[in-house]
Amino acid sequence: MRQTVCLVGKPNVGKSTIFNRLIKENKSIVMDTPGVTRDRIYGDVQYKDKSFLLIDTGGIEDNKSNWNQDIIMQATLAIDEADVIIFVVDGKEDINASDLKVRDMLIKTNKKVIVAVNKIDNQKRKDDIYNFYELGFEIVLPISASHNLGFNELLEEITKDFDSKPLEEDNRLKFCFIGRPNVGKSSLINALLNEERVIVSDVAGTTRDATDTVFTYNKEEYIMIDTAGMRKKGRIYENIEKYSLLRSLKAIDKSDVCVLVLNAEEGIIEHDKHILSYAIESGKGIVIAVNKWDVIKNPNEEIKTWQKNLESHFMFASYAKFVFLSAKTKKRIHTLMPAIIESYENNQKEIKTSDLNNVIVEAVTMHQPPSYKGKRLKIYFVSQTDSKPPKFTFQVNNKNLIHFSYERYLENKIREAFDLAGTPIILKFKNKKED
Numbered sequence: 001m002r003q004t005v006c007l008v009g010k011p012n013v014g015k016s017t018i019f020n021r022l023i024k025e026n027k028s029i030v031m032d033t034p035g036v037t038r039d040r041i042y043g044d045v046q047y048k049d050k051s052f053l054l055i056d057t058g059g060i061e062d063n064k065s066n067w068n069q070d071i072i073m074q075a076t077l078a079i080d081e082a083d084v085i086i087f088v089v090d091g092k093e094d095i096n097a098s099d100l101k102v103r104d105m106l107i108k109t110n111k112k113v114i115v116a117v118n119k120i121d122n123q124k125r126k127d128d129i130y131n132f133y134e135l136g137f138e139i140v141l142p143i144s145a146s147h148n149l150g151f152n153e154l155l156e157e158i159t160k161d162f163d164s165k166p167l168e169e170d171n172r173l174k175f176c177f178i179g180r181p182n183v184g185k186s187s188l189i190n191a192l193l194n195e196e197r198v199i200v201s202d203v204a205g206t207t208r209d210a211t212d213t214v215f216t217y218n219k220e221e222y223i224m225i226d227t228a229g230m231r232k233k234g235r236i237y238e239n240i241e242k243y244s245l246l247r248s249l250k251a252i253d254k255s256d257v258c259v260l261v262l263n264a265e266e267g268i269i270e271h272d273k274h275i276l277s278y279a280i281e282s283g284k285g286i287v288i289a290v291n292k293w294d295v296i297k298n299p300n301e302e303i304k305t306w307q308k309n310l311e312s313h314f315m316f317a318s319y320a321k322f323v324f325l326s327a328k329t330k331k332r333i334h335t336l337m338p339a340i341i342e343s344y345e346n347n348q349k350e351i352k353t354s355d356l357n358n359v360i361v362e363a364v365t366m367h368q369p370p371s372y373k374g375k376r377l378k379i380y381f382v383s384q385t386d387s388k389p390p391k392f393t394f395q396v397n398n399k400n401l402i403h404f405s406y407e408r409y410l411e412n413k414i415r416e417a418f419d420l421a422g423t424p425i426i427l428k429f430k431n432k433k434e435d
Helices: 015-023 066-081 097-107 123-135 151-159 185-196 245-254 270-281 299-313 333-347 353-366 404-417
Strands: 003-008 041-047 050-056 084-090 112-118 139-142 173-178 199-204 211-217 220-225 257-263 285-291 321-324 379-386 391-396 426-431
Touching: 003 015, 003 066, 003 097, 015 041, 015 050, 015 084, 015 151, 041 151, 050 151, 050 245, 066 097, 084 097, 084 123, 084 151, 097 123, 112 123, 112 151, 123 139, 139 151, 173 185, 173 245, 173 270, 173 333, 185 211, 185 220, 185 285, 185 333, 245 270, 257 270, 257 333, 270 285, 285 299, 285 333, 299 321, 321 333, 353 379, 353 404, 404 426
Parallel strands: 003 050, 003 084, 084 112, 112 139, 173 220, 173 257, 257 285, 285 321, 391 426
Antiparallel strands: 041 050, 199 211, 211 220, 379 391
C-alpha cells in the first residue's frame, strides 16, 4: 500500500512547481468558479524502489475569508490522510503570519513534517535556511523548484521510513465502495454483511481509522475495504462533497474492484464521473450500484430509464456492470456480489493469442483502417501482454496512423468476441521493429 504525502504552505511559495517536479509532468491546475479555491491535485511519485501518492493543496493565508476557510478545509483533509507533510516556505522572505498559521495546523498532527525552503538557488542563501528552524520542526531542507535543486535530498527524506518490501500476496478478491457522501456506502456495507451473516474477522487496515472486513460469500473469503477512514470530530468532514475523493483514493489503490455508489433520489452529477475516473485510470474492475432503489415508485419502468441515463453519462465506462438495489430494505442486494465477482474475473482474464488474432483479422476485413496522406495502418499481430486490466499490444507498420475512432472500433470488436464486462482494457500500438 502506497504512503501519502501532501504539500502545504501559504500562496506563491512554489508548491505547484514542486508538485510538477516530483510527479515529473506538468499537471494542469484545475480552477473552480471565481471566488472558490481550486481542488486538490493528486499525482503518483516513483523514487527508486518506492512510490507514494502526492497531494497538492491551495495556499493558506492568515485571514478569515470564506475563500481561505475553504482552502483550509481542503488542506486539513489532505493533512489528516498524509503520512508525511512537506511544509513549503519562501526562502526569499521572512516568516510571516501565514507561515505561522500553517505551522500551528501542523504542530497538532504529530506527523513527520519536512520544511522545504524553496527558492534557495545559491550557496549564500543556503545560510538563510537556519531562520526557518524557528518554525519548530527538526527537518529543514533547501530546495529550488525553478532550478531543480535539492530534490534528491528531499525525496530521500520523504521516503526514508517507507517500506520498499512487497507485501505478501493475498489472492482474495478485494473491493471497495466509492462515491459522494450520503449516497449510502456505509449502509450498503452493513446490508451486505447482514445479508451474508458470516463475518470472519476484522483486520486492521493500513489507513488510519479504517478496517478491512473479511467476510464469506458462497464459502469463499472476500475483503471489503472501508473507505470511511476519516471519521474525525467536527463539521469539516461533513457536507464537503467535492473533497470526498481523498477518502477513496487509498481504497481504490488497494482494491481489485471499485463499486461506485449512486443515490437513486439524486441522480448522476459530474462529481460521480470524476470519482469513477480514478478507479478506471487505476485499471480496476468497475461496478456502478444505484442505491435507495426502494424510493422508486415504478421500478420496472424506471430501471430502463436509468439504464439509458447511465449509458449516456458514463459513456467512457460503458462496460461497467450496473446494479440497482436498496441497502435499507435489502431489495436486490443479492445482485451485487455476482457483479463484483464477474468484474474481477474479467479484469484478470487472459485470452489466447490465436483467438485474439482471428477476431482482429475479421475486424480489419470487415472495416479497413482509414488512409491518411496515402498511407494506411497495417496490423501484423496482436497479443495480450498484461492483465489487471487486460492489455492488448498491436504490432503495426506505423502507430501514428491509428485514429481514435478506429481504436474504439477494435476495442468494441474485442469486447463483442470476449466477455470483458466490468473491466477497462488497454490497447497499445507499437511499430513492428520497436522493442
